[in-house]
Amino acid sequence: MHPFDYVAATSVDQVNSVLAEHGKRARPLVGGTDLLVQLRGGRFELDVVVDIKGVPEANVLDLNGSLKMGSAVSCATVYENEAISAAFPGLMDAAELIGGIQIQSRASMAGNLCNSTPSGDTIGPMIVHGGQVNIVSSSGSRTVAVEDFCTGPGRNVLEDGEWVLDITFPAPSSSFGAAYERFIPRNEMDIAVAGAASSLTLDGSGNISEAKVSLAAVGPTPVTVGAIGDLLEGKTPTAENFEAAGKIAYDAVSPISDMRGTIEQRRHLSGVLTRRTLAKAAERAKAG
Amino acid sequence: MVDKIHVKTTINGLPQEFLVDPFMSLLETLRDVLNLTGTKEGCNDGNCGACTVVLDGRIVDSCCVLGAEIEGKTVETIEGMAGPDGLHPLQQAFLEEAALQCGICTPGFLVSAKALLEREPEADEHRIRYWLAGNLCRCTGYDKIIKAVQKVQA
Structure with a gap:
């Protein structure tokens, strides 16, 4: 492994300046559960890792209707917060099932996003919860929707010197529900063969006013299926309508066959998990 | 350099x-710098939990932490588990229930199980199995490990 230096940053400016100085040769560190493993495996070389867990702004976890989640906040910190778990059930589903307790204790959702694997469990839930990524650098800041963040397997919109400071989610209405499920051969501690995150909002008469579905591990990036929203809007949250949504998901995905699953299995799972997570999101929406 | x-x-x-x-x-630091070799290396990539330690109250895989990260923090390893009066009750129960064979995973299981019982003394079997899912054992088939944890709860 190429020897790298370690900087325990305590301010946003300090992170910006290290990343500005080293460009591609530096990266932020939170949980280390991807970064350190990749460095050890020789996936790439760095001269510096910048630990951002000591940066106060990266540790913000502020629920005030909307939710602001700093990029260093661990998954365990999120799901141990009952108010956040109740208001953002899709995020809770994913935070509770990613890795094991050891991984959840360290890994952050922003880290999962920046790692940008198509199977990242928290990315779809952040998409259907409408997450907006606050990207900062020494030259300023910009906001990108979680939905637009990943550009390919392991690739994303971050330019040299840029990093994620926090992710903000709009306040869910009382008739909003979301859910995430994945298929793995074990019960825990595995990488999704396929996953689905769904959210929907019901109007005063119980019809669907908005629906979003984003699928994991079935394309080069998370696959957000806009056609499902178009299909479901104005309709009732029934098993038949969710079945039809599942059929759209089946056709919308572009999976590969690999050691975890085949193309056909992943298409099938996309349909099933879409149907199930829409139904669970609807139950949660009705429960308020 | x-x-x-x-x-x-x-x-x-x-x-x-x-x-x-x-x-x-942190795993290499514990073993090679501090000679605390009770913490074991299994996969070295965050899958097996053999290197589990407690960092500021949370269990972590020490292979996925840098030694430099523990500045100002508190770490608990398997070496801190037995007290002056002898083995920790979990260690005793693992012996009595034969909850180990080769032993490489055992320190990680003990550290994880201790952290669980401190947080959730009443954890049921499902919860114990879920909490310990980040610790892999290729010898016992897990049942004996779960029984040993439950014995301490009884």
Whole structure:
């Protein structure tokens, strides 16, 4: 492994300046559960890792209707917060099932996003919860929707010197529900063969006013299926309508066959998990 | 070449001070710098939990932590588990229930199980199995490990 230096940053400016100085040769560190493993495996070389867990702004976890989640906040910190778990059930589903307790204790959702694997469990839930990524650098800041963040397997919109400071989610209405499920051969501690995150909002008469579905591990990036929203809007949250949504998901995905699953299995799972997570999101929406 | 980093920390309740290469994992630091070889290396990539330690109250895979990261923090390892009066009840139960064969995974299981029982003394079997899912054992088939944890609860 190429020897790298370690900087325990305590301010946003300090992170910006290290990343500005080293460009591609530096990266932020939170949980280390991807970064350190990749460095050890020789996936790439760095001269510096910048630990951002000591940066106060990266540790913000502020629920005030909307939710602001700093990029260093661990998954365990999120799901141990009952108010956040109740208001953002899709995020809770994913935070509770990613890795094991050891991984959840360290890994952050922003880290999962920046790692940008198509199977990242928290990315779809952040998409259907409408997450907006606050990207900062020494030259300023910009906001990108979680939905637009990943550009390919392991690739994303971050330019040299840029990093994620926090992710903000709009306040869910009382008739909003979301859910995430994945298929793995074990019960825990595995990488999704396929996953689905769904959210929907019901109007005063119980019809669907908005629906979003984003699928994991079935394309080069998370696959957000806009056609499902178009299909479901104005309709009732029934098993038949969710079945039809599942059929759209089946056709919308572009999976590969690999050691975890085949193309056909992943298409099938996309349909099933879409149907199930829409139904669970609807139950949660009705429960308020 | 990068310079070593000076780290001051607390391990198993005792203050520790050492120099470490900035790229060295906490696992390597414990074993090769501090001679705390009770913590085991299994996969070295965050899957098996053999290297589990408690960092500021949370269990972590020490292979996925840098030694330099523990500056100012508290770490608990398997070496801190037995007290002056002998084995920790979990260690005793693992012996009595034969909850180990080769033993490589055992320190990680003990550290994880202790953390669970401190947080959730009444954890049911499902919860115990879920909590210990980040610890892999290729010998026992897990049932004996679960029984040993439950024996301590009884």
